[in-house]
Amino acid sequence: MNSDITTAELPLAEADTRVEKRQRLLEKLTPYGFLSPYLIIYGVFGVFPVFFMIYLSFHMWNPVEGLGSMEYVGLENYVLSLTDPTLWQSLWNTFVMAVLSGTPQHLVALPLAYFLVMMGPKVRHWLTTAYFLPYITSTVAVSMIFYVMYSKDSGIINHTLIYLADAPWSSWLFGGLKDSLPLGWVQENSLIRFSTSFVVFWKYVGFNTVIYTAGLATISNDLYEAAEIDGANSWQRFRHVSLPLLQPFIFFGVTLTIIGNMNLFDEPFVLTRGAQFAQTNGKTITMYLYQIAWEWLDMGSAAAISWILFVIIGMFTGAYFYLFGRKGLGGN
Incomplete structure (x- = not known):
């Protein structure tokens, strides 16, 4: 049972x-x-x-003709891109603008953040917000404003320089520019890199200032007081207390700058009206990639260039990590 x-x-x-x-x-x-x-x-x-994109980089493809028009070409897109002088010129332009805009960002943001922290929380919060506003403002809007300011005929910068060159009290300093005015800030190859780099610097210096301000806020006041008792002045406290403890934040900020500045597109594209101006020195590698993809409709070569750019950015970032990464992340 x-x-x-x-x-x-x-x-x-x-x-x-x-x-x-x-x-x-x-x-x-x-x-x-x-x-x-x-x-x-x-x-x-x-x-x-x-x-x-990996698959596409080994093919020749015009998107207008549909997916059926893809033709396998192997490494031909990579070979053509790496032997293209325009690619290397645009890459050099990108590197120069990355250095011209990236280096001042941190050289200005570091001491600026230190002074903001020393001013106290009330002043610091207001000024930090003011410096951060350009970063959250539309890149296209910022670039358009600077494009108007850089205008050769009606821009405020040229009008100011013309006034200073003619004024009796300032002609001794600016009079030498009189024969060159008005300057083509975004039309002349000799100036376009500097003009674009200043816009990038102005937009992103506030972002780095916020990073360093947050880093400085984590440092105990006891360390500053101890250094002051030992006779350290403001510069010495910044040099021997703040900078060593800010290394992880500096590493983070510089890494973002390397990656971001090697991908410059919006600012130079708007300032040069899509590379209509300054064809030689004003074209970055992302602008050249855009031209190949959407003007020439060669998506295969554009995909290959994007991966070449990926490898180059990886090499720069990897080299920086190798040189400063362990120290920047708090290691020995």
């Missing part, structure tokens, strides 16, 4: 086990169900384009 009951109960036990397994599986899969909208969007717009 007992054996009959046990035998009858076996299917019920197996059914309960299957239900429990389903419940456990459902519990495991439920979080992924809630994440599925993000995962689908990320897969479609994040993961798929990366692999498609």
Whole structure:
């Protein structure tokens, strides 16, 4: 009798086990169900384009003719790109503008953040907000404003220089510019790099100031007081207390600057009206990539150039990490 009951109960036990397994599986899969909208969007717009670009870089393709027009060319896109003088010129322009705009960002942001912290929280919060405003302002809007200011005929910068060159009290300093005025700030190859770099510097110096201000706020006042008791002046406290403790923040800020400045597009594109001005010195590598992709409709070469740029940025970032990474992250 007992054996009959046990035998009858076996299917019920197996059914309960299957239900429990389903419940456990459902519990495991439920979080992924809630994440599925993000995962689908990320897969479609994040993961798929990366692999498609790798595939596309080995093909010649005009998007107007559809996917069926793809033609496999192997490494030809990479070979043509690496032997293209325009690519290397645009890469050099990008590097020069990255240095001209990136270096002053940190040289100004570091002492500026230190002075803001020394002023106290009330003044610091207001001024930090003011310096941060350019960063959150639309890049296109900022570039358009500077484009108007840089105008050769009606820009305020040229009008100011003309006034200073003619005024009796300032002609001794600016009179030498009179024969060269008005200057083509975004039309002349000799000036376009400096004009663009200043716009990038002006927009992003506040962002780095906020980073360094946050870093300085983590440093204990006891260290400054101890240094002051030892006779250290303001510069010595900044040099021997602030800078060493800010190394992780400096490493973070400079890394972002390297990556961002090697991808310069919006500012030079707007200032040069899509490279209509200053064809030689004003074109960055991302502008050249855009021209190949959307003006010449050569998506294969554009994809190859994008991966070349990826490798170059990786090399710069890797070299910086190798030289300063361990120290910047607090190691020995």
